[in-house]
Amino acid sequence: MAALSFPVHAGEVEVLHYWTSGGEAASLKVLQKMMSEEGHSWTDFAVAGGGGETAMTVLKSRVISGNPPSSSMIAGPEIQNWGELDVLANMDEVAKAGKWNALLPENIADIHKYEGHYVAVPVNVHRINWMWINKAILDEVNGGKVPTDWDGFFAFMDNATKAGYIGFSHGGQDWQDATVFEQIALGTGGTQWYQKAFIELDQDALKSDEMTQAFERFKKLKSYMDSGMPGRDWNLATAQIIEGKAAVQIMGDWAKGEFTAAGKVPGEDYVCAAVPGTTDSFTFNVDAFMMFNNQSKDNIDAQKTLAKLLLSKDFQEEFNLRKGSIPVRPDVSLERFDSCAKLSMSDFKAASINKTLMPSFSHAMAMQPEVSGAVYDAVTNFFNNNEQTAEQATEKLASAIASAL
Ligand code: BGC
Numbered sequence: 001m002a003a004l005s006f007p008v009h010a011g012e013v014e015v016l017h018y019w020t021s022g023g024e025a026a027s028l029k030v031l032q033k034m035m036s037e038e039g040h041s042w043t044d045f046a047v048a049g050g051g052g053e054t055a056m057t058v059l060k061s062r063v064i065s066g067n068p069p070s071s072s073m074i075a076g077p078e079i080q081n082w083g084e085l086d087v088l089a090n091m092d093e094v095a096k097a098g099k100w101n102a103l104l105p106e107n108i109a110d111i112h113k114y115e116g117h118y119v120a121v122p123v124n125v126h127r128i129n130w131m132w133i134n135k136a137i138l139d140e141v142n143g144g145k146v147p148t149d150w151d152g153f154f155a156f157m158d159n160a161t162k163a164g165y166i167g168f169s170h171g172g173q174d175w176q177d178a179t180v181f182e183q184i185a186l187g188t189g190g191t192q193w194y195q196k197a198f199i200e201l202d203q204d205a206l207k208s209d210e211m212t213q214a215f216e217r218f219k220k221l222k223s224y225m226d227s228g229m230p231g232r233d234w235n236l237a238t239a240q241i242i243e244g245k246a247a248v249q250i251m252g253d254w255a256k257g258e259f260t261a262a263g264k265v266p267g268e269d270y271v272c273a274a275v276p277g278t279t280d281s282f283t284f285n286v287d288a289f290m291m292f293n294n295q296s297k298d299n300i301d302a303q304k305t306l307a308k309l310l311l312s313k314d315f316q317e318e319f320n321l322r323k324g325s326i327p328v329r330p331d332v333s334l335e336r337f338d339s340c341a342k343l344s345m346s347d348f349k350a351a352s353i354n355k356t357l358m359p360s361f362s363h364a365m366a367m368q369p370e371v372s373g374a375v376y377d378a379v380t381n382f383f384n385n386n387e388q389t390a391e392q393a394t395e396k397l398a399s400a401i402a403s404a405l
Pocket of ligand 1: 050051052254286287
């Protein structure tokens with residue numbers, strides 16, 4: 001009798017993603033389980049590498065060789081480039097049935113459409129401008145006081161180091177360097193300056209004293225990192241906070257997924273707080289699943305089911321509880337979410353009203369890949385080169401952006 005509950009057309013989805021850490025894998029499992037309950041099978045195509053750079057390279061080669069997966073993770077304006085290649089599947093029918101236009105904020109919906117048609121499905125809103133602090137270390141060395149400006153931040157770093165802890169937990173990979181630099185820059189120059197420099201790519205803002213000061217702070221931060229930093233994966237940096245070895249990590253709230261997976265509770269084991277100088281801002285990225293043209297009818301059915309599930313209330317709740325992000329669907333109750341998620345949502349709403357909601361350039365939301373690639377290179381080169389001054393880095397960044405445009 002059980003067979004009767006299976007759909008008539010069982011299909012398969014192959015999904016390319018880079019969610020391989022503990023928290024990420026737990027989040028993805030929610031989707032795999034829901035697909036299997038619908039009777040469809042899931043072929044997992046995981047390409048390790050935080051931030052997804054490697055995954056995007058692999059995706060390109062799969063599509064160019066005429067063998068795209070059914071769906072791939074993606075974020076931001078890059079979706080338009082894929083649309084131009086005429087390889088994406090139209091999800092309008094599912095969107096219409098699920099009333100996506102009424103459900104999603106218009107600017108978020110638009111990112112996931114190509115020429116007015118839905119080709120990708122957003123699942124969350126990640127906030128990037130977070131510090132993740134070990135609570136016991138904060139209490140022991142800083143009297144429990146969360147630093148809110150850069151002087152206070154570096155004093156906390158000094159106190160943590162003196163007490164024998166690693167001050168700042170970091171993984172030296174270009175995208176992590178860019179993530180931390182983005183936050184220092186925002187916290188140094190402020191939201192309007194960030195908008196001018198990194199969204200409008202205004203040369204004056206790029207070459208300003210704010211940028212030089214941000215580079216100086218970034219280099220200073222390096223002196224609080226441990227010798228295991230080069231090449232370390234982001235989730236291993238988070239693990240150092242969880243294990244009480246290091247005081248702070250600056251990272252998007254996918255880091256919270258690691259605390260959750262380890263059974264840690266905000267306010268008790270760790271503290272989430274906005275990066276100094278960024279309390280009123282909200283830098284974000286939105287993870288999405290992009291859909292590719294498919295030949296088989298059964299697999300098209302499976303792909304449409306995937307699209308429907310991704311925006312379902314149930315999935316949005318269960319997934320985001322594990323992922324660390326907040327639901328992209330505004331009508332999901334936050335009752336079961338923790339204090340960091342609740343703060344994220346209220347700051348997100350305030351930032352939307354105050355126009356301080358900023359797309360993250362380090363997470364593909366603000367620039368085309370050639371431009372963000374040039375920024376990654378300039379930032380990482382400076383970080384790894386002890387000879388280069390902050391002034392030189394400022395010049396190099398501005399000229400690298402100009403030539404990438
Ligand atoms: C993605 C997250 C992911 C993180 C680390 C970010 O760019 O938005 O979903 O967890 O990279 O891989």
